[in-house]
Amino acid sequence: DAKTTQPNSMESNEEEPVHLPCNHSTISGTDYIHWYRQLPSQGPEYVIHGLTSNVNNRMASLAIAEDRKSSTLILHRATLRDAAVYYCILGSSDFGNEKLTFGTGTRLTIIP
Amino acid sequence: DAMVIQNPRYQVTQFGKPVTLSCSQTLNHNVMYWYQQKSSQAPKLLFHYYDKDFNNEADTPDNFQSRRPNTSFCFLDIRSPGLGDAAMYLCATSRAFRRSNTEAFFGQGTRLTVV
Numbered sequence: 001d002a003k004t005t006q007p008n009s010m011e012s013n014e015e016e017p018v019h020l021p022c023n024h025s026t027i028s029g030t031d032y033i034h035w036y037r038q039l040p041s042q043g044p045e046y047v048i049h050g051l052t053s054n055v056n057n058r059m060a061s062l063a064i065a066e067d068r069k070s071s072t073l074i075l076h077r078a079t080l081r082d083a084a085v086y087y088c089i090l091g092s093s094d095f096g097n098e099k100l101t102f103g104t105g106t107r108l109t110i111i112p
Numbered sequence: 113d114a115m116v117i118q119n120p121r122y123q124v125t126q127f128g129k130p131v132t133l134s135c136s137q138t139l140n141h142n143v144m145y146w147y148q149q150k151s152s153q154a155p156k157l158l159f160h161y162y163d164k165d166f167n168n169e170a171d172t173p174d175n176f177q178s179r180r181p182n183t184s185f186c187f188l189d190i191r192s193p194g195l196g197d198a199a200m201y202l203c204a205t206s207r208a209f210r211r212s213n214t215e216a217f218f219g220q221g222t223r224l225t226v227v
Contacts, residue, residue, distance in 0.1 A: 043218030046216065046217070085154075099145065100206075
């Protein structure tokens with residue numbers, strides 16, 4: 001299974017943009033890049049995903065490197081509610097092997 | 113409205129006594145997953161179903177079994193829980209990625225305590 005590498009922790013000031021990096025140098029052509037976050041005592045929740053092109057949604061933006069070996073999750077204006085563990089995950093779409101395997105994640109702390 | 117429901121939220125079981133955790137979904141998704149999450153660790157995939165096809169992770173202990181009687185329900189059976197099996201167990205569902213790679217929905221989890 002392809003693996004992801006993320007910093008263990010990051011801090012950001014409230015109302016400032018946050019860039020969360022992820023390396024996935026062994027990504028295969030059929031792997032999608034997913035981001036989930038987990039707030040304390042809750043199950044993970046979907047943030048965003050993409051294959052090759054940059055993606056935007058109401059929660060965040062995902063910037064994918066041209067060679068797909070890295071990506072960056074961008075929170076445009078962090079709030080205290082964004083404090084969570086953020087997981088970068090490669091979702092295999094190979095037939096019969098579709099699954100999400102979590103990496104170690106980045107614990108994001110928002111400073112008021 | 114909750115779309116992936118796990119029962120119970122908290123479960124206490126005795127060492128060695130079989131325990132079953134349940135998960136139901138209202139999304140009609142093909143794929144259902146079971147994850148184990150220990151304190152301060154990332155969720156670890158135990159197994160997943162693609163429809164009725166069962167896919168076991170290579171390092172999932174034999175002590176863990178699963179059943180999926182229909183699309184909506186999935187069960188995690190721990191045959192002889194040990195102290196090391198105390199964890200949060202997370203159920204998730206998704207559509208088949210290869211058709212339209214999409215998000216997974218997680219339940220709130222069941223926190224298992226072994227005494």
